[in-house]
Amino acid sequence: MVNTTLVEEWSQVAATAAASAVCDPELPMLTLADLGVLREVRVDGDGGVTAVLTPTYTGCPALAEMRADVVAALRGAGFAEARVETQLSPPWSTDDITAEGRRKLAEAGIAPPGTAPRRAAGPVPLTLGPTHAAAVVACPRCGSADTEETSRFGATACKALRRCRACREPFEQVKEI
């Protein structure tokens, strides 16, 4: 006799493991689980699996690839009926990047994001003056806190460009959103 509960549990573990291990196309050192875009993996009654993803940026061209990669990974793990749902709300924030993800970013020379600004109800206040003066972004190479932003926008939507004043090296930072 087959123990259905055990099979279900095993499916859940296997499907979660397969989907969680898929790497982000733009930040390949991170898995989708590290990035925090994999919201849920659900084993459905029909033996199929549904993975729930949330986009990082609305215009991020990587989302279609993430979706295709998750389906391929789930099929590879034996789940022929693999589906992906997209969840738009609540929107993804860099706060969703896990501690493990932050460690991997730093290891790859990309400064992890600080805490994302919390938005109160009503108009978004405009802050002029030195950008992010309060937040200290440490250089991922030499560790110095003496760094400056050279451009708020980098090679991908999620990154800003910075420069270390101590070791003079430029580096990227995942910017808070």
Added chain:
Amino acid sequence: MSSDDDHVYLSLAEGHADDARWAFGTGFEDPLHGVDTTLPPGVDAGALTALCLALADDALVAAQRLAQWITLAPELEEEVALANIGLDLLGQARLLYARAGQAEGAGRDEDALAYFRDQADFRNVVLAELPNGDFAHCVVKLLLLSSWRLAELTGLTEHPDPVLAAVARKGVSELTYHRDHAAQWVVRLGDGTEESARRTSAALAELWPYRAELYAAAPQTRDEVEAVLAQVLDAAHLSAPTDAPTATASGRSGEHTEHLAELLAELQSVARADPEATW
């Protein structure tokens, strides 16, 4: 685990039978793929269609103007910044077109709405379609448009349509960066050299009257936008033009300048040359 096939285009092309697909201009996967798109009861489909379409047209046209800065901006970092801002807007446009098409229920998808409507059907504000000028013109226009769009999207985060509300919530974080970027440049140029201040003042004089159209399209944004503009001009040591004429632009009613025709001719030419093609 995913395969060795980790090239973005190969992976994207998986869903297409045609292996020859090597670039992507039309026929992207539906941007609302996998999203629950049921229209909630009580939401007026016609009003939702019109609202999404207007917001999408603003974003598409502004994104196209920003893309025209690529290779022309004063420095590489700035080019990357303008391209990123354009990409955010294009992403918003795709979701909003898809939502407009669903609410309309006439079977039009994002490609049909972006590539196969004529100038008179576009509802973008005229400010978005104005041709690019110098860099001061670029950042003043971006300040006006992004301050206004941020205010409008902030108001839409509680919209009864959950898809529009979700697009607005995400858009608010993106637009906050756009407005910051424009505001910092206006301050830098206004408070910079005599020449940069002169050019920024000239851009303000030209673009200031178009605020009237923005506030006519979304009256609830006026107080917030005016406060932001006053804050930026004060920090930039610039003054608001006082003798600005009243503009009568009304892009929301389909009244556009010849500049939009030119922009659309370029934007739509490939899709229209071979309407059945997917590339």
